Amino acid sequence: MSSLTIDPRRYVGRFALSSASHVGRVSYLVLEMLRGLREWKIWAPRALGLANDIGYGSLFIVMLTAAFAGAVTSVQTGYQFTATIPVYFAAGVIVESIILELGPVLTALILAGRIGARYAAELGTMRVTEQIDALESLGRSSVSHLIIPRVVAGTLLVPVLVVFASVVGVGSGWFAAKSSLDISYADFVFGARYFFRPWDAWYAMIKSFFFGLAITLVPCYMGFTAKQGAEGVGKATTSAVVAASVLILFLDALLAKLLLE
């Protein structure tokens, strides 16, 4: 409120400082989590319940997204292909883009909205209604009771959901390719096999694992540190979804650079 002059340096500085403090506090939280892992009797059953909940709840939307993404990729690839390129190349492109990029990234972005928003809102509400303090006041660790189960459940589930997404995406891709590319089943399979390497599947899984961490850890942190009533919870929820989504895109680029080059 002191002055209204717009000095870009100030904003950059403030942004850098606040990011640094977030990174510091997230690292501290991660350390606490690693310590809390010993209390598996507390977090394991909760994680299982949550995983069940999220898994079934997200399966439909994840598969729906993947189905559309697969079909559209096929149609667009067909549109771009000319007769001079062998048609099985197209199959390779479709399958690879789904497994390497669309399956993991789209699933993660959808789940950032679904799981991330939910976690941030849950923990934020618990924070502002003093439920987290209440847990601590009983000598119980809020990290072991609330955060580890959520992070474990999400991080294990995202790769599983990505597998479902990729299978459905490739299936619908094949279905659409039949008409858009006029490709035979044998050609499609040949193309897919020709370009596919086992490492691709590993890469997709590693990626999904990190996306899972981003989707759960960031919202848990945001909710955990929420302030001041309903507005604070709202803010925590939106910033959780935004931050998790940005982090997914950033990780996507980073992991591609690190693992595929």
Next chain:
Amino acid sequence: MIELTGVSKSFGDQLVLDEVDFDVRVGETVALLGSSGVGKSVLLKHINGLLQPDSGEVVVDGMNVRHLPRKELAELRSRIGYVFQNGALFDSENVYENIKLGITDETCAADENYCHDRVTQCLKLVNLAADTASKYPAELSGGMRKRVGIARAIAGQPRYLLYDEPTSGLDPVNADIIDSLVGKLQEELGVTSIMVTHDVRGAFKVADRLALLHEGRIIAMGTPNDFMTSKEEAVRQFLERDFDMTRSWFELESGDSGENGH
């Protein structure tokens, strides 16, 4: 033994606690009085380390809460029951699970039979029907929630109890039940309690000593008798409203040091 020495706490530039000195002896019940927003809840949260002082020391059971490693702090907290002003019940769990989470001893908490008996017993102590156990916090009235909060705090058989306005929002009958519960826990189990309250009459009835927090400091601390005869302006002002009622009650019961009227 709870001992606060020179505890200061501010939020932003608002100084809430200004070098507070405060002590509670073992087995004693102290009522903490003060006008709304003066910092009673803030003071109480310093005792189990939910808030850390900017300066000063908080010592409970000979342990300095401020510098306690996590494990010892958790251990200490499990011996301190805390009743939150607004209940702070876990709203995704039912009443049974809420109270069960209050059972802090690992072996006891693992024993389903023990838990069941203990939960039932605690519900009874706060005058709630046994079928409340299956309800969710959102399905309870404000006063019922408050009492579930008390039940959760006492479930682990703590040696210290910190009550943040346990009787506000309760009807006189239930307020009396809670007041006598505080007295009973003190007499039978030697629990040391601090009770933040606006109910001066209740405070005079259950407390061994009273303390008045005013403008960031404990400006008066003493027995109900000391308070009644205090010349301090702030004390007299604070007691004014309830004064006649309190005095008539006090005269009726005089001789008794005001531990438990019923």
